[in-house]
Amino acid sequence: MARKPTSKETARKPNMREAILAAAEELFATNGFNAVSVRDIAQAAGANPGSVTYHFKTKDGLLLEIYRRHCGPMNLRRSELLAAAKRVRDLQDRLEAIVRAYVVPAFTSGSDLAGGGARFTRLRAVMSAEGNEVARRIIAQTFDDTSHAFIDAVHESLPHIPRPDIVWRSHFLLGALYYSLVTPDRVSRLSRGEADGSDAASAIEQLVQATVAAFQAPALDQAAPARRRAAASSKT
Amino acid sequence: MARKPTSKETARKPNMREAILAAAEELFATNGFNAVSVRDIAQAAGANPGSVTYHFKTKDGLLLEIYRRHCGPMNLRRSELLAAAKRVRDLQDRLEAIVRAYVVPAFTSGSDLAGGGARFTRLRAVMSAEGNEVARRIIAQTFDDTSHAFIDAVHESLPHIPRPDIVWRSHFLLGALYYSLVTPDRVSRLSRGEADGSDAASAIEQLVQATVAAFQAPALDQAAPARRRAAASSKT
DNA sequence: TGATCTTTTGTACGATAGTACAAATCTCAT
C-alpha cells in the first residue's frame, strides 16, 4: 500500500480533536467511563487510537478536557440567568426564574458547542453515579460556587425556610434533573406514551413547576410533627 | 455446638456465597459495574476468584443474583405499605403515606438482608446511570408494576392532575431518591455541616415533604401559561 | 471408615485494556 487518498474521499476533518471530544462525550454519557475504551472513542470519531493519546495524553485527560470545555460556559450562563432572575420583582415569579436559571442551562447548550448542554449534564450524572475521581474533583471546585449562589438566591426568596431544607430540596432538584437526562425513556414508558421524556421543553417546564412547589413547601420543623402519626403507622 | 460466629471477624466462613454477594453489592454500588473486577470482589469477600465463577458462573450472573435477592422483598414491602396507605382516610395524609410507602423501602431494608435496602437502591441508581443491560431488563419487568401502582395511587389522591404530570413528578422523585443515595456528602458539604446527607431519616422526611408538595402543585396546563412571561400580580 | 458430592483453590488462557513510540503524512511559512 503506497498511499491512501484520505484527502478526497472522506469528509475532511478540520479538527479531529473536536471529533474525539464529541465522540467521547457521547459514549461516556451513555455507557459510563470504564465501559468505553479509547479504541471505541477513536473508532466513533473516525480517528486512530494513538491520536487520542497524542491530543489528551491519557483517558483521564480526555475526560478532564471535556469538563474544562463545558464548565465555564455553563456556569457563566447560569450566573447571567441568575442575576436576571434576582431582578424579577414579583416574589413567586422570581423564585420560578431562579429555578429556571439553574435548570435551563443544564438542558440547553451554554456555549457554541453542538449537541447542547444536555449531553454534558448527562455525562456529569453518570460520572457522579460512578464516583469518578476526576469528575469529583472538578465538580467540587467548579460547581459548588454556582450551587451556593443558587441556594442563597432561593433562600432570599424564601427566608422562612431553613437553609438546610433548601439545600436538601435543591439536591433533589439536581437528582431529578440528572435522572431525567439519564433515563428519559422511563417517562415515556410509564406514561404509556402520553408524555415524551426526551422532550427537553416538557422536562424543563415539569421540573421547574415541581421544584418551585417543593421549595415552597413548609419547613419540616413547623409542619410535619402535627400530622406525622397518621401517615406513618407501620414502622420498624 | 459452638455459637454462631459473627461475620465481622475472620473466624469461619459459613457462607462464602453470601459474602461474595455482599461484597459485590457494595463495590458495584460505589464504583459501578465495569470499574470493579471479579478479583476485586473476591478479595473483598475473602474468597478466591474462581469461587465467584463457581457460584454465579459469570459477572453478569452475579449482578443478576443481587437483583433477584432484593427485588422481591422490596416490592412486597412497597405493596404492603401502599395498601396500608390507601386506607388512610384524610386526603393529605393519604398522599403523604403513599409517597412514604414508595420512599421508605428504598432506604431501609425490605428484607432480612444486612446493610439495608439503601445499598441496593444505590446500586440500582448506578446501574441505571451506566445503562447496564442486565439491570435494564430486570427493572423494566420488575419495577414497572410497582411504579404504575404508585402512580395510580397518587393519581387517585390527586384526580385533577393529569396523569403525565404525575408520571413526571414521580420520575423526579426517583431521581432525587437515587441521587440522595449516590452523593449524600454533597448535602453535607453544601449545607456547611448543618445537614447530614447520610442520615436516612432526614433524607426520607425531606424527600417526602418536598415530593408531596411537588405532587400537589397545579398542573402545567392550568397554571403556568397565565403568568409565564409578564409579571403577574393578578391571580386568575 | 470410605465413597460421594460440594466447595475452594490455584493456575492458565485468550481477549482487551491503556499507553508509548517511531514512522508516515500533512500543513504551511519561506
Added chain:
DNA sequence: ATGAGATTTGTACTATCGTACAAAAGATCA
C-alpha cells in the same frame, strides 16, 4: 519546492480482564 513543526498512523508492550478447569480440601452419610 523545501524544511520544520504538527498531526496521524501503525504497531507493540505490559497489565489486567472474565472465565475455564483440574486438583485439593471439606462436608455428608451409608
